[in-house]
Amino acid sequence: MSKIWLIATREYLTRVRKKSFIIMSLIGPLLTVALFAVPVLIAKMSDGGKVVAVADAGGLFTEKLPEATADLRFIRVSPDLATAKDEFKKAKHDALLYVPKVDIANPVGFQVFSRKGLGLSLERDIQRAANKAIENQRLQKAGIDRAVLDNLKANVDLQTVSLSDDGERSSSTGISTGVAYFFGFLIYIFIFLYGVQIMRGVMEEKTNRIVEVVISSVKPFELMMGKVLGIAGVGFTQLALWVLLSVGITSAASAFVSPDKALASQTARVSAAAPDAATTAIARADTPDDAAAKQTNFTAKFMQEVSNADLNVPLLLGCFLFYFLGGYLFYGALFGAIGSAVDSETDTQQFMMPVTMPLVLTFVVSQAILTTNPNGSVAFWMSIFPLTSPIAMMMRLPFGGVPTWQLLLSMALLIAGFIGTIWLAGRIYRVGILMYGKKVTYGELSKWLFYKG
Incomplete structure (x- = not known):
């Protein structure tokens, strides 16, 4: 364990000290906001x-x-x-x-x-x-x-309530869907982002022949586990920084908008004008005060809906951390095995497809099935199967109604899948890390699993 910890520490410190990590950690929240805001602004301008x-x-x-x-x-x-x-x-x-x-x-x-x-x-x-x-x-x-x-014509104010053994609980399908996509998207992105880092790190050491020196002091399995755990720490660090910066940016942005002033200005105009004219002024929001009041009303309504949704926040955060880490470790081992089996990044394509397809499939299916029928048979099996459970289960949990036994079974199978994946990846890693100049096929990989020594 001391060698694994030493390798993990080295991988972690090497990456967090890079300028690219610092820059991306600082501008990541801004880029995320721009990713959603810019298309909307462009559409309005056009x-x-x-x-x-x-x-x-x-x-x-x-x-x-x-x-x-x-x-x-x-x-x-x-x-x-x-x-x-x-x-x-x-x-x-x-x-x-x-x-x-x-x-x-x-x-x-x-x-x-x-x-x-x-x-x-x-x-x-x-x-x-x-x-x-x-x-x-x-x-x-x-x-x-x-x-x-x-x-x-009528516009019914429909309030949704979930009935369970614990009693009645208010719910909001829109908020639950948004939270499900948010958690699922984070897991999806981070598995790809940092899984590829593991693969490229292994390939770089293999190409530069650094591993030939390192392997004389540590076992291949220890080297792979150190890399996986070290880069996992990098991912958690960047995620924590993004959360803190996002909260800070939100607080700073809200400081520029004075809700009391905006609402006071809006109330004065509504009182002074005719009802129709006031309604038109509010709807159009032609002035900065109008825009501020409209934004304040929207924010208040959104926060009210989040409050009414009555989400089990501790359960969601705890499960997110578990599936975030479990999914990363599960797929990180596979990415490390791919990196050890090839000599260049162009050779990884034939092995990347089977590994990444379950992730892509889960995210695609979530739009048609998981968020529309979160307690159906398809959602159940996808949230149990280790290759798809990190995203699928996080898509189900915000809607509630997931039995405890299903959640525990999903977690147990993900842990068992991670252990099995680590064993398989370790068998491939110990041979592939010192294999040069040979075109690797699936048949060759299967032989590596049964090599003795």
Whole structure:
């Protein structure tokens, strides 16, 4: 154990002292935020301020054009198609909607012209506006008031409650799904990130012939375990730093927004204005105070939903640490065995696919099955099988209802799988670490498992 600890300490200190580790630990939370925020900002920038010209030859929009939104507005042009096309070419509108004389029972013949591709979002908005106009005419012909029909629609405030042997517990499907994806994604990323580091570290020592010197003092199994445990410590350190920095960034960002000031300003405007105007002002949030109030309301609502979800936080955190470490050790041994069996990174592709496929499959299946039916048979077997349980079980736990025996069985099988994987990887590692210049196949690997010595 002293040799394993010495190797693990060396692997840990070597990596945490690198500039790349320090830089990534500092900017990691910012990059994570940018990963989700930038696409949203780009989408808003690209979709904002679009103008659609309407050539209403059929009189569909005689009374009024479709209501303008923050991203889209409609303007009226000549109902003659040829004239409308000429105007469209001269102007800088994004699209031209031609409305023919149609039968509202069978509305066909609508055309949309654009200089380039419309884009799915713009096409959907135009189609929605035309559909609503047809619906209004059908309602008017049937003698039904649109306002009355809208008032008949209901938006039920549905509260979900989980019934278990421990009693009733409030739940939130949306929050549970978000927490499940968060934990599953972290395990998925860290297994890949640090598993590949183990593989590359073994390959580097093998290529530079450093291992020939090291192997004279320690056993191959001790060397592999030291690498796996040392890099595991690096992963935990970086995860802890990211959590602390994320909390710090969140606290610092909230300090720039004064909820009391924003809410006071918003309340003053609501009191001074008519109800409709106030509602419009809040919805549009044209001023910084409006935006701050809207963000504050959103944050308060989100925190309320998290509170109502009544998640078992200690259980989730404890299981996350267990499956985070167990999944990493399980796959880290396999990555180390791959690194010892090949001479270059290009040769790893044939062995990487069988190892990484269960992880990828679990993450893909989680979107269709695990989060929609977390207590079904597929979710059960995937959360028990060691190759898929680190992600699958963390996808199930936030929804509750996982029996204790299933959780204990999953943990026991993951530990047994890790021990078995370490044994298999050690058998491959002890031969492959000193094997040079030979193209390794699966048949050759199977022979290494039974070599004596």
